[in-house]
Structures are given as C-alpha cells and as structure tokens.
Amino acid sequence: MKCYPVPRENLVLSIDNLKDDIPEEYLSHKECYENVIRKGSVLYDIFSELSKDRKHKAHQAPSNAYRISDGIMQNVNPFLLHFALFVPAITNQATPEQQAEFLKHGFGIIGTYAQTELGHGTFLRGLETTATLDLETDEFVLNSPTLTSYKWWPGGLGHTANHCVVMAQLYVKGKCHGPHLFFVQIRDIETHEPLPGLKLGEIGAKMGFNTADNGFLGFHNFRIPRNNMLMKNSQVLKDGTYVESKNEKLTYGSMVFVRVYLLSDMAYMLARAATISVRYSAVRHQSHIKPDEPEVQILDFVIQQHKLFISIATSHAFKICGLWLWQTYSKVMEDIGKGSMDRLPELHALSCCLKTTSTRDAGWLIEQCRLACGGHGYLMSSNLPSLYTTATAAITYEGESTVLLLQTARYLIKSWKRAMEGESLPATVSFLSEYFNKRYNKWENTPKGIVDGLKLVVAGVTKMCAESIQKHVSRGQQYEEAWNSSSVQLIKASEAYSRALLCEVFWFEVDKVSSTLSNNLAVVLKQLAELYITYWALEKRGDLLVYTTISKDDLDKLQERYEELLALIRPNAVGLVDSFDIRDEILCSTLGAYDGRVYERMMEHALKSPLNAETVNQSFHKYMKPVILKHKI
Ligand SMILES: CCCCCCCC/C=C\CCCC(=O)SCCNC(=O)CCNC(=O)[C@H](O)C(C)(C)COP(=O)(O)OP(=O)(O)OC[C@H]1O[C@@H](n2cnc3c(N)ncnc32)[C@H](O)[C@@H]1OP(=O)(O)O
C-alpha cells in the first residue's frame, strides 16, 4: 500500500525560523495564533513544494506527515483542516471536472470543512444553514436563518481559511433534499477580507487546540454558482431537476475518512506519550525496593510498568489495526467506485466504534502517562498536558463518542437479527451466527482463546440488547423509544465489539507477519500483543465470567502470565519507545528527550519564563509592598 511520503524531517527541522525563542505557553492568545501562522506558512510552503509533482490524490494512507508540523509547532496547525477534510471532501464528493476547477489553484487556497453549527453538531439532518436554488440566476443562495444556524467550530474558519466546504440543507423548488456539500469562497484572496454577506470570527479560548483557529460563519443571502454544489453523488441540473444519490449517506463520506484515519493518529499520539513517560521513568530514581539498596529507577516498580507498558502495546495495536481499517476503507471505496455499496454499513460501523475506542483510550492512557511522571508531568514543558488536550478533543470531534457507538450498535442489532434468520454475515460479525447456533468453544487461556471469549461477550450483550428492545416494545413502547430505553446496554455491546476487534486484529496481524521478522523482533511484538490481550481480559473479567466458561483458576493464571509479560518487556521498554523514533524536536518534552538530561532541560526551560527576566517583579513595589508595610507589626 502506497504511503504518503513524509516530508523529509531533516529538511523541515533544519529551518531555523520554525524554532521558538519564547515557549508558546508564555504568549497571548493572539500572539499564539500569529506565531503558529508564521510557522504554519513556512510548513505550508514546504508541503506545497513537496506535493507540487502530485495532483491532489483522494485519500492517502495514514501517515504522520502533518504530525511533524504538530510537533514543531507544539500545537494544532490551523492549516490542518485544509488537508484533513477540505481537500478530501472535494476529492471524495466532487466530480472530476469540479475537482479540477475547485483545486485549480492547488495550494493557492486555504480551506476548511464547515458542517457543525452553534445549534447542531451530531444530528446532521437538523442542520439549519440553507442553500436555495435560484433558477433565474443559476445560483444557490446560502443563508443562516437563525443564530443557532451559524457554523461554529470549523478549524481555521476564524481568520485562516479563504474557502470552505459547507454542509447545508438543499432546497430546490420549495422542497428540502437534506444536507449537501457546497464549495464556498469566504475571503478575498488578495485582501483576506470576509466577502460581503458573511459574518466571520473565531470562537474563543478552549481547553486545548488553541492555535486551531476554530471559527464561526454566518451567511446573509450569500450567492454561489449552482456548480458549486459538490455533485459526484447527487446533482441539481440547470432546470432544477434534483438527481438523487445512490446512497444519501455518501455525503457523510469525508467524516468516515477522518474516523478511519484517527486510529493511526491516536497510535502516534500514544507513541509520543509513552516515549516521554518511559524514558523519564528510566531516568527518575525515587524510593527503594530493597531498603538496603540505592533508590531505584521508578520503571522498576511493577505498578509503574503496569501503568506504562499498556501504552506501548496500545500504540502498536492502533497502528496495526489502523492499517487494517485503512485497507478495509480503501477496498470499500473501490467497491463504491464500481457501484457497489454492500460493505458501506460495515465500514461505517467499524469506523465508528474504532474511532471512539482509540480516541477514548488515547485520552485516558496519555493522562495515565502524565500521572506516572509525578509533578513534573504536570509541567507544560513535559508536553504531556498538551498531548492530553489535543488527543481528547478527538473523542468529540468527527462524531461524538456516544453517538458513534450507538451507530455501531445499530449495525450489531441488525446483524443479530440476520443471524437469527440464518443469513450469512460479513467476517467481522460472523461470530454472531456461531453464537446463535451455539457453535463456540470451551475457554482456553491463550490469546486466541481470549479473543474468542471477548467475541462471546459481544454476542451475549448484543442478544441481551435485542431482548431488552423486544421487552420494551412488548410493553407498548415504539421501537425508537425501546431503543432509547436500552441504550446503556447498546453502548456496552459496541464497546465490547470494538475491544474484541482490536484484540483480534492486533494478535492475528502480528502472528501473520512474525514469521517474516527476526526472531527477537517477533518475540517482542508477540509479547506486546499478548500483553494487550491479557490486560483487557483481566479488565473485562466480569463479562468473561458471565458469558464464557472461564474459571477463577483461569483468571489467576492470566494474572500470573500478565505479570510475567511485564517482567519480560521491562528490559526492552526503553528500546521499544526509542523505536518509535520520534525526534526531540517533535517530542518537545523536557522529560522525554533522548539524552535523558531531564533536570538540566527543566531548568533551561524554567529560566525562559518571562517572570525570570528580573529578580523582583514590579508588582512587588506596586501592590505587595504597601500591604506588607501597612500590616507589618
Ligand atoms: C489527514 C487526516 C488527519 C486526521 C486528524 C484530523 C484532525 C482534525 C481536527 C478536527 C477535525 C474535526 C472535524 C469535525 O468534527 S467535522 C464534523 C463532525 N461531525 C460529525 O461527525 C457528526 C456526527 N453525526 C453523524 O455522523 C450523523 O448525524 C449520524 C449520527 C450518523 C446520524 O445520521 P443520520 O441521522 O442521517 O442517520 P441515521 O442515524 O438515521 O442512520 C440512517 C442510516 O444511515 C447509516 N449511516 C449513518 N451515517 C453513515 C455513514 N457515515 N456512512 C454510511 N452509513 C451511514 C446508518 O447506519 C443507518 O443505517 P441503518 O441501516 O441502520 O438504517
């Protein structure tokens, strides 16, 4: 599979004016933005040069190219949405002719993806922005009829982008055809002034992502050519004829692309957090294990290994599953290109639950890495706080986690019903048929046995959900009400499904390639995969006891094996995070630098605080001194 060539790190890292004299945390909100635009423009220029010989190709395989900029800028790049959604939306949803037209300026325009509104983010069919066809002028008229219809959140929308892809309700001859995508210029290319009929701005400070330039946009009778509706899947002809899409959900395709991508993205975020916390844990000496011996590396505490090694394993799990999901995505896109939509529901279900689990896990695991570094993990200079706020945003954006898990649950329930009717199911849910036909094995304390057990949990919980819905319906609730009444269990079914998928794909992909690896590498990768699977078997022991034939004795043996794996991985822990090969300039962490000079780097960084420019701050004389002298006895 062709991966997008990562811009040569050395080239990017050799550029002097990408380095900051003053750490970003000491800049104002406005200075932060201006500084990140300065650096982002340099990178945008490099990226454009690197891509000059390449046409905008739809959907490049997950790479961490843009995360290089993330690291160098130590925050989110306001140009990110141009690459993450604006260009993919056009290449995924516009005709070839439209792509040539809209992207004719290449990197001469900066775009974003404007879908979410102040009043709606999840329920897309409730979006209020309208695009009404004017037959006489062959134009669409865009309007924001209410305050809640203002676009709100799109990255780069506030002050960076001059174009966007807008999701709006399509109206033709008085009839609403639902959400569709439109290519819209929003600022003058030369002056960057907002075009007449638009209200533009940024939405203010956030928990993180403070350089992403998330903005708002309101339309007032704003006109665009009819041809600016992205018309690959559905069309509006000059005479006002509306041609339906083969599947109206194809309009949501750009979101599926990013959800698929996020699995690999979270692998990289976790790799950074694991690198920082494991290296720091090898440098930090604190407390004794044997009273009569020197203070130990905190990495020698087994509980520290328990906190951190799961992050190393999870990063590999997400990387491997991310490539598997990308291959599935590419195959489904190829099928759609040939007119077959059969696997779209499966892709939607997989991308929803795996995006949710990977972003949630990245969040709590990065937090766990931070906490494992004690007070120094709380310093901005460790870079763990920024990694946390950047990663956890993904739990919400591109589809809020609860909502996406309920989408996967829809697919599980439908698959369960098909299993009951004896229909054959796709491989990713065929275990439901085996469970329904009582074709499953006795518990085995092996990675494959655990995977089979986790699948039994999915089947058992899915069956329980179907029965719960049926129970509520039989008591008089409508199906939708019964669905809502059963939603706690439905979320559990999707979470279990996602975990079983991650364990299965991780184990079998590693097992599949291990014969091609050197023995040492195969051994270590298998240890990581077994650690991951055993960790989650122990975490989900309650469900396994309910839905499988696992015994207390089996669990005791699993606990023992888990602790053996921690000990086996310990000698390779630093080597494993070094193999993520994340350079100091991208890691941006006083705790995680390759040379281990933690304390010297912490002090160097502290002295950069503007407060340390003088020994006595002016506020002493201005405010403190009068009060102290007044109350001095
Ligand atoms: C280079 C890459 C970089 C990666 C990193 C990028 C970082 C960038 C930083 C920030 C970017 C953030 C961008 C955004 O946040 S963009 C906005 C994201 N918003 C959302 O995700 C909205 C979530 N809501 C939805 O997707 C939908 O509203 C919905 C929840 C799915 C419900 O849709 P709808 O109400 O229309 O549909 P139903 O629930 O009634 O379901 C009807 C059937 O349709 C099927 N369906 C739904 N969606 C899809 C889909 N996407 N694909 C295929 N099929 C779909 C659904 O399963 C139902 O089928 P069924 O058979 O069950 O009837």
Ligand SMILES: Cc1cc2nc3c(=O)[nH]c(=O)nc-3n(C[C@H](O)[C@H](O)[C@H](O)COP(=O)(O)OP(=O)(O)OC[C@H]3O[C@@H](n4cnc5c(N)ncnc54)[C@H](O)[C@@H]3O)c2cc1C
């Ligand atoms: C950092 C960041 C960057 C973003 N970038 C972009 C961007 O570039 N472009 C863009 O268009 N958008 C962007 N977004 C917006 C993002 O996509 C939305 O925030 C997200 O889709 C959730 O919508 P919402 O915020 O309106 O929450 P709502 O949809 O109002 O949901 C709020 C809560 O209600 C509950 N809920 C909602 N619906 C259901 C349901 N059906 N069942 C059960 N519970 C439910 C959930 O608990 C949910 O968390 C960004 C958001 C963030 C945080």
